[in-house]
Amino acid sequence: MSAKVDDSARMIDCDPATVPLEDIDVSQAELYETDAHWAYFERLRREAPVHFCAHSDFGPFWSVTRFEDIIAVDKNHGTFSSEPNILLADQPEDFQLRSFITMDPPQHEVERGAVQDVVAPPNLKALEPIIRERVQHILDDLPTGETIDWVDRVSIELTTQMLATLFDFPFEQRRKLTYWSDIAVATPELTGSHKITEEMRRTELGQCVEAFAALWQQRAGSGAGNDLISMLANTEGTRDMISNPMKFLGTLLLLIVGGNDTTRNSISGGVVALNEFPDQFDKLRANPDLIPNMVSEIIRWQSPVIHMRRTATCDTELGGQKIARGDKVVMWYISGNRDGGVISDADRFIIDRKRARHHVAFGFGIHRCMGNRLAEMQLTIAWEEILKRFARVELAGDPVRLCSNFIHGYSELPVILHPA
Numbered sequence: 499m500s501a502k503v504d505d506s507a508r509m510i511d512c513d514p515a516t517v518p519l520e521d522i523d524v525s526q527a528e529l530y531e532t533d534a535h536w537a538y539f540e541r542l543r544r545e546a547p548v549h550f551c552a553h554s555d556f557g558p559f560w561s562v563t564r565f566e567d568i569i570a571v572d573k574n575h576g577t578f579s580s581e582p583n584i585l586l587a588d589q590p591e592d593f594q595l596r597s598f599i600t601m602d603p604p605q606h607e608v609e610r611g612a613v614q615d616v617v618a619p620p621n622l623k624a625l626e627p628i629i630r631e632r633v634q635h636i637l638d639d640l641p642t643g644e645t646i647d648w649v650d651r652v653s654i655e656l657t658t659q660m661l662a663t664l665f666d667f668p669f670e671q672r673r674k675l676t677y678w679s680d681i682a683v684a685t686p687e688l689t690g691s692h693k694i695t696e697e698m699r700r701t702e703l704g705q706c707v708e709a710f711a712a713l714w715q716q717r718a719g720s721g722a723g724n725d726l727i728s729m730l731a732n733t734e735g736t737r738d739m740i741s742n743p744m745k746f747l748g749t750l751l752l753l754i755v756g757g758n759d760t761t762r763n764s765i766s767g768g769v770v771a772l773n774e775f776p777d778q779f780d781k782l783r784a785n786p787d788l789i790p791n792m793v794s795e796i797i798r799w800q801s802p803v804i805h806m807r808r809t810a811t812c813d814t815e816l817g818g819q820k821i822a823r824g825d826k827v828v829m830w831y832i833s834g835n836r837d838g839g840v841i842s843d844a845d846r847f848i849i850d851r852k853r854a855r856h857h858v859a860f861g862f863g864i865h866r867c868m869g870n871r872l873a874e875m876q877l878t879i880a881w882e883e884i885l886k887r888f889a890r891v892e893l894a895g896d897p898v899r900l901c902s903n904f905i906h907g908y909s910e911l912p913v914i915l916h917p918a
Contacts, residue, residue, distance in 0.1 A: 514538050519546055524561060524830065524903075525554045525586055527690025530804060531901035536845075539563055539833035548817030555690065556587045559807075559826035560819070565837040565858060567817055568829045571808055573863040575602055578808035578827055580865060585904060586807050586828050587688045593700060595748030599756075599865060606864060608735035613726050613753065616664055617872045621724065625663070629876055632659050633883045640915055645894045648911040652880075653765040657758045660876060664757055666725035667713070678706045679758045682751045689904040707747050714740050726753055755905075760802045760859075761873045763907030765880055766897075767800030768792075770911070771847040773893045778849045786885050792849035793877040798857035799847045801832040804906045806861060832906055834858040890916045 509517070510528045514537035522538055529535035542549050547564040562568055571578045580600050583589055598609035615621065636655050640646060654676055661679075662672040681702055684693035694702070710727065717723060718731040718740075730736045730749070739746050772779040782788055808827045813820070821827060835857050836844045860867035867873070884891065891913050898910035 509538065510534050514541055519549070520552070522549065523551050523554045524833075525551065525556055525559070525690070525828075527901045527903045530903060530906055531899050533899060535832070536836070539830065539836065543833060543837060543839075548819040548821075550819070555686075557826070559586060559828050560816075560821060562816070562827060562829050563833040563837075564817075565834040565840040568831065568834040568858050569862050571816070571827060571829050572806070572858075572861050572865070575808075575864055577811055577814050579811050580606075580808060582809070584806050584808075584865075585683060585688060586805060586826065590687070590696065593696075594744055595751065596742075596745040597748035597752040599752050600748070603864065609739075609749070610868065612733035612736040613729050614868055616724070616726055616729065617869050622871060622875060625660075625872070626875060626879070628663065629656075629660065630879050630883070632656065633880050637883055637887055642888075642915045642917045645912050645914055648769055648891070648913045649762075649766050649908050650910075653762045653908075653911075656765065656876065656880065657762040660761070660872075661754060661757050664726055665710075665713075665753075666723070666727065671709075674706075674709070675754055676758070678703065678751070679754045682755050683904055684902065689902045691900070691902045693901075703747060703751070706750060707743060710746075710750055711740060756867065757869055757872075759905050759907065760797070760867065760869075761876050763802040763905065764793075764796050764800050764873065764877055766908045766911050767802070768796040768877070768881065769891050769913060770893070770897055770908075771796060771799050772891070775847045778847055779890065782849055782881075783885065783889070786882070788849050789881045789885075790874075790878050791851070791854045792881065793874050794854035794857065795847060795849055795851050796877065797859045797873070798835045798841075798854065801835045801857075801859050801906055803859065803861075804832045804902070804904055805830050806865075829858075831858050831861070885918070887918055888915050889918045892916060 508528060509523060509526050510532050522542065524535060524538050542561060542563045547567060549561040551561060552558050562571055579602055581602055582600060584599055589595060598606050633656060636652060640651060658672045658676045661675045662669050667675060681694045681699050683689045684691040685696050685699055686692055687696055713727050714731050717728045721732060730739060782792060806829050810821050810823055810825045810827055812823050838844045860870045894914045895912040897908050900907045900909055
């Protein structure tokens, strides 16, 4: 990793309109923590849609910020590889996690194929009543007329219960899954976060491996079950994964983070959006049939995954810029979803937006989010049940945002619920 930039170069202290173009560095996690990134991305889309940052905490990289260019990179895994890493940062040499999201074909298909049935249509249909019952229980347990933390009481609880079901993880220990998800990449070296040190991260993730290794041993050889661990332990291409700790842990964390963060932060992000655009809440209450369309708009507007990185496999060209073999190429999903050249009035939250599903939040190509339908279903059910109970979910203070250049989300969201 390169030397850290001088404090004077931190972007949150600068005027986005006057920073020299070559000095713009959108990898700084503080931008997302303070919600100060939007103007920088707007400028990059306008002036340098394929932009080279020579100096950052994470080394040099190319930023791809327009919608169509992001799709072009995401769909071309031959030129823009997911190996060795999909984070902007490089992994420590002595702790390199592997999973199918950091693989190209053919191994990608083998390992993704082992678990994708967990979100196949028949399984989603079976999960729907379970999700609805849990949402109802969570919402019925909430007090009205007093301040609560929506993130803790609703967003985390719903997604963590779902994760425990997908893994068939001990339900009373489900908050361990949330914790492991939160610390998976929450170090200064990986995402600019200061939640945990690298030494602590390794120690805590060691406990994650131990817990899941015990479940694996119980389920291996017992026939394929419907949970993720049984699928991995009993599929020919992945049944030996446990003998490779870095691949085993990497796969676990991919499934935990992927099955948790998008939904969790979209549930919270929807509350923020409807408070920023109260006319849309009025529109929603007048026409609850808009919920499925609104869910897609929430995911676009929130963009829970900020970026994905690729590595150029050869010298190539993109947007008139010459990219060298081995260069980091970063797709900023959060910018593509605000590209006014493709999405009209992109900064506004519009629940009846036409073609609301035309966004890049789930990615494209072979790495398109495996659980996108499950995420949409959870959000749809959540808002159906919210509307039955509450006339408004009112912000009671400022959101506390994550300090991360990878996950766009909230650690706290104070709200007051008003009964329907």
